[in-house]
Every structure is written in C-alpha cells, then in structure tokens.
Amino acid sequence: GENVEQHPSTLSVQEGDSAVIKCTYSDSASNYFPWYKQELGKRPQLIIDIRSNVGEKKDQRIAVTLNKTAKHFSLHITETQPEDSAVYFCAASISQEYGNKLVFGAGTILRVKS
Amino acid sequence: ETGVTQTPRHLVMGMTNKKSLKCEQHLGHNAMYWYKQSAKKPLELMFVYNFKEQTENNSVPSRFSPECPNSSHLFLHLHTLQPEDSALYLCASSSQGGGNSPLHFGNGTRLTVT
Numbered sequence: 001g002e003n004v005e006q007h008p009s010t011l012s013v014q015e016g017d018s019a020v021i022k023c024t025y026s027d028s029a030s031n032y033f034p035w036y037k038q039e040l041g042k043r044p045q046l047i048i049d050i051r052s053n054v055g056e057k058k059d060q061r062i063a064v065t066l067n068k069t070a071k072h073f074s075l076h077i078t079e080t081q082p083e084d085s086a087v088y089f090c091a092a093s094i095s096q097e098y099g100n101k102l103v104f105g106a107g108t109i110l111r112v113k114s
Numbered sequence: 115e116t117g118v119t120q121t122p123r124h125l126v127m128g129m130t131n132k133k134s135l136k137c138e139q140h141l142g143h144n145a146m147y148w149y150k151q152s153a154k155k156p157l158e159l160m161f162v163y164n165f166k167e168q169t170e171n172n173s174v175p176s177r178f179s180p181e182c183p184n185s186s187h188l189f190l191h192l193h194t195l196q197p198e199d200s201a202l203y204l205c206a207s208s209s210q211g212g213g214n215s216p217l218h219f220g221n222g223t224r225l226t227v228t
Binding site for chain 1: 156
C-alpha cells in the first residue's frame with residue numbers, strides 16, 4: 001500500500017528534553033524522506049530531509065535517522081524549546097507507474113512545556 | 115515571506131456557489147500541487163502539474179477542477195461543493211515533479227462550505 005504510519009499522534013515534553021517521532025513506510029523503493037513543521041495557522045515548512053543513500057543527517061538540534069531495512073525513519077529534536085511546539089509531518093516518496101509522489105503521515109502534535 | 119502565494123486566505127461558500135482558488139509561485143519551479151488538509155488526517159494530494167501538464171489526479175470528485183495556465187500559476191475551480199469539502203487547501207511547488215524534491219507550501223485557503 002501507500003501508507004506512511006506516524007507515531008505518536010501527540011507528544012508532550014518538558015523544555016530541554018528530547019523529542020522523537022517515528023514513521024514507517026511500505027514501499028522498499030522509497031528514496032526521499034522529508035519532515036515538515038506546521039505551526040498553528042501557518043503553512044507546513046520543510047525542516048530536514050534525508051535520501052536513501054545516507055543513514056543519518058543533522059542540522060543543529062534536529063536530526064533524522066533512516067533504517068532502510070526496517071523501513072522506518074525518525075525525527076530527533078534535542079534541547080526542545082517552546083517554539084518547537086507545532087505539528088510535525090513525515091513523508092516518503094512512493095513509486096508509481098508514472099513517477100514518484102510524496103505520501104504524508106498523519107502528523108504529530110508536539111507540545112513543549114516550559 | 116513565502117515564495118508561494120495563495121488567495122483568498124478564507125472562503126465561505128454555499129453548496130450552489132462557484133468559486134476559484136488561486137496560487138502563484140515566484141520560485142521558478144516546474145511542478146505545482148494542490149493538497150487538502152483536514153483535521154486529524156494526512157495531507158491528501160489532489161492534483162499535480164509538472165511543466166503545466168497534469169500528471170496526477172487522485173480520484174478527486176469532478177466538483178474540483180484544476181487549471182494550470184503556466185508553470186507559475188495554478189487554480190482550483192470549485193462548484194456544487196459539499197459540507198465535507200470544508201478544509202484547508204494548500205498549494206505547493208517544487209523544482210521538479212516526481213516526489214523527490216522539497217515542497218514549498220503556500221499559506222493555504224481555509225474553505226468553509228455551508
């Protein structure tokens with residue numbers, strides 16, 4: 001199928017703690033995995049992405065890991081801050097007969113408590 | 115400031131009305147998309163245009179009609195909508211189609227069908 005499963009649906013952490021969001025996909029040919037952050041009332045914005053030729057990518061407090069064998073990838077946010085509170089979406093490229101398309105997870109609501 | 119501009123930001127329409135959503139991108143991208151975002155559901159891809167050619171129509175009801183006159187502009191024409199069509203409609207663009215490059219989203223049109 002074309003599903004991308006995302007967990008948890010909601011996550012509350014204390015400021016300064018780490019947050020981890022996990023996604024699984026079903027298409028072994030998937031090769032592109034972006035993460036988007038959507039603040040309340042705003043548009044989704046790309047925060048980090050990874051391609052299937054690497055296993056991990058970091059950008060300051062944000063990192064993404066990819067396990068191709070298990071078909072799952074995770075977003076890690078360290079030293080969380082209140083401004084990290086938002087909805088986070090993972091996505092995976094799914095191969096189709098006429099090209100790839102991005103399929104999104106259902107989102108994780110992250111609340112960082114100060 | 116986003117390179118993808120959507121108008122209007124909010125739209126309330128009756129089930130017998132005809133209206134259009136507009137999207138314009140200033141990023142020089144070749145692919146444009148319409149997504150539907152409903153509460154607690156994954157982003158749903160509706161239409162894809164790559165170099166002005168429609169490459170995907172995800173079984174969207176005919177009451178939604180896209181138009182892409184050039185690679186910078188995208189419209190979504192609406193008529194005889196149903197209350198369940200109420201949602202946030204997001205336009206996006208990417209440098210190339212195929213689901214392997216980052217999406218840049220507009221701020222969306224919040225549609226309410228009464």
